[in-house]
Amino acid sequence: MLGFLARRLALAALTVLAVVTITFALVHLAPGEPMLGNAERMRADSATIARQRARFGLDRPIATQFAFYLANLARGELGESFVRHRPVALVLGEALPNTLLLGAVALAASFLLGVAIGSVQAARRGTWVDGVLSIGSLACYSTPSFWLGLVLLLVFGQQLGWLPVAGMTDPAAPEHVGPLGRALDVLRHLLLPAATLALVNAGAIARFERGALVDALGAEFVRTARAKGLSPAAVLVKHAGRSALAPVLTLAGLSVPALLTGSVLVESVFGWPGMGRVTYEAIFARDYNVVTAAAMIAGILVALGSLLADLAVARADPRQRPDA
Amino acid sequence: MSPWRLAWRRLRVNRAAVAGGVLAGLIALATIAAPLLAPADPLAQPDPVGLQNLPPGAGHLLGTDGFSRDVLSRTLYGARVSLAVGLLAALLAVLVGGGVGFAAGLSRPAVDRLLMRGVDVALALPRVFLLLAVFALWEGVPLAAVILLIAGTGWFESSRLVRAHVRSLRDSDFVAAARALGAGRAGVARHLLPHVGATLIVCATLDIGNIILLEAGLSYLGLGVQPPTPTWGNMILEGKDLLFAAPWIALAPGLALLFTVVAFNLLGDGLRDALDPRRAR
Numbered sequence: 001m002l003g004f005l006a007r008r009l010a011l012a013a014l015t016v017l018a019v020v021t022i023t024f025a026l027v028h029l030a031p032g033e034p035m036l037g038n039a040e041r042m043r044a045d046s047a048t049i050a051r052q053r054a055r056f057g058l059d060r061p062i063a064t065q066f067a068f069y070l071a072n073l074a075r076g077e078l079g080e081s082f083v084r085h086r087p088v089a090l091v092l093g094e095a096l097p098n099t100l101l102l103g104a105v106a107l108a109a110s111f112l113l114g115v116a117i118g119s120v121q122a123a124r125r126g127t128w129v130d131g132v133l134s135i136g137s138l139a140c141y142s143t144p145s146f147w148l149g150l151v152l153l154l155v156f157g158q159q160l161g162w163l164p165v166a167g168m169t170d171p172a173a174p175e176h177v178g179p180l181g182r183a184l185d186v187l188r189h190l191l192l193p194a195a196t197l198a199l200v201n202a203g204a205i206a207r208f209e210r211g212a213l214v215d216a217l218g219a220e221f222v223r224t225a226r227a228k229g230l231s232p233a234a235v236l237v238k239h240a241g242r243s244a245l246a247p248v249l250t251l252a253g254l255s256v257p258a259l260l261t262g263s264v265l266v267e268s269v270f271g272w273p274g275m276g277r278v279t280y281e282a283i284f285a286r287d288y289n290v291v292t293a294a295a296m297i298a299g300i301l302v303a304l305g306s307l308l309a310d311l312a313v314a315r316a317d318p319r320q321r322p323d324a
Numbered sequence: 325m326s327p328w329r330l331a332w333r334r335l336r337v338n339r340a341a342v343a344g345g346v347l348a349g350l351i352a353l354a355t356i357a358a359p360l361l362a363p364a365d366p367l368a369q370p371d372p373v374g375l376q377n378l379p380p381g382a383g384h385l386l387g388t389d390g391f392s393r394d395v396l397s398r399t400l401y402g403a404r405v406s407l408a409v410g411l412l413a414a415l416l417a418v419l420v421g422g423g424v425g426f427a428a429g430l431s432r433p434a435v436d437r438l439l440m441r442g443v444d445v446a447l448a449l450p451r452v453f454l455l456l457a458v459f460a461l462w463e464g465v466p467l468a469a470v471i472l473l474i475a476g477t478g479w480f481e482s483s484r485l486v487r488a489h490v491r492s493l494r495d496s497d498f499v500a501a502a503r504a505l506g507a508g509r510a511g512v513a514r515h516l517l518p519h520v521g522a523t524l525i526v527c528a529t530l531d532i533g534n535i536i537l538l539e540a541g542l543s544y545l546g547l548g549v550q551p552p553t554p555t556w557g558n559m560i561l562e563g564k565d566l567l568f569a570a571p572w573i574a575l576a577p578g579l580a581l582l583f584t585v586v587a588f589n590l591l592g593d594g595l596r597d598a599l600d601p602r603r604a605r
Contacts (some may be wrong), residue, residue, distance in 0.1 A: 014449040053592030142585035147578035261452040298450040
């Protein structure tokens, strides 16, 4: 188990290094002038630009810059945002928790919803219920998340007026609502973006859960469980369900990249102040340090997702433990 | 009967797959025939003030957008970018992925391990982030580059599948027989190719839908093919600002996206079940 963990961590470190290298090369080789905000860039003369470039070391060869960047990174230094004139760690540190909140709620909801739908389908295999749910989950899985977000916004935000249409908090909320009131406010704002991401992801998980459960229901140990007189529900949940859990957990871990992608789009739809939006703005502003650090965080999250999935699988299914 | 004929028979009786195939075919036809079907020029702005944001009605079946352009015509023309990117990038991706997977499956363990480690790392790269960065930093990327970049970052999964398939077949009797009759590496490859072909077809079809969604997402962020050329993604972006006043502008291209992706996914599922009946359930 330890050897496995070490190998996986080494691969993850290699991947993150690859992400940092590729992103660093991309942003530095791309055309365009970094450093200054749009308005500043308009009226800056070449001397100001040269001074700015020298200040951040951008006038040196790219290999030297990369060496400096890695050395700083090793000390935990992510540099300064060119545009916001603040440390990158602070800029991303404010946005990351918002994205993690959105992503975690969406992942948990999509996992529960997907496993529930897939289980009902497997239990009612071949009936009209199965057919309807199959089409439903295929449609969810085939829907563009950003468009689904707009549709939910239109229905629940505007037509019914139940939920707020943008942001993470209500700017007009009174000061004295207290922590509980503030949490409820965030929850109300979270509902639509999280539902958007969860529905799309649940479609994929339901399709997978159904397949895994149908496979498991055909296995010998399930026949044994039935033969000894267990109720169909107990067989489905305890015996087949346990065995089907491993592939679905893997899928849930592997859906981290899809959730990150989705969050870039969904954050833009709902004005959610997360990593996606910060990264998007930073790319357009050529804010090198923010872009590279954001890519690194995305790489770490993806690697972490697949590692956690492997550990969860090992826990759920003893046959798949790496040292077994 | 040949396995391909058998697969065709299984596909024909799969109602969902047939529906998906027919729908995908109709969408492809409508895309090619867009100049004949579209009631108006997708770029024409007859009266940007008087005719803007008209609701769906007799003159404009799906209404007009903020520049008085006909939404139906723009949706029809928008399909061109989506389908071109989806079909070509999926095809390219499985060809590259198939080639690498095939080579890895048949080569020496050292080469195989090197290739697959590389694929492991590449699979863990945040693909959309990298595409986003490239498209945004080099503004106005041409369509061909969009296709190449999406394919170039999307072949890793299929290379893994093909490699696994090749390795599982490498020790089978028919390969041993071919070897015994004097087949070299090329000869063995020729015997394996038809088997791997099925995997590639399924991969490519299921990939089309994902790539169409990916392109639409990037387009929605204002990247890739630029306005005024309509793409479903940039139409939804334009419709976003008028969502409450004129929801049809964003709804029409979104529904077109949804139906197209559903069609290709139904067809892909059906092909997988037909070509690999042991997996069908």
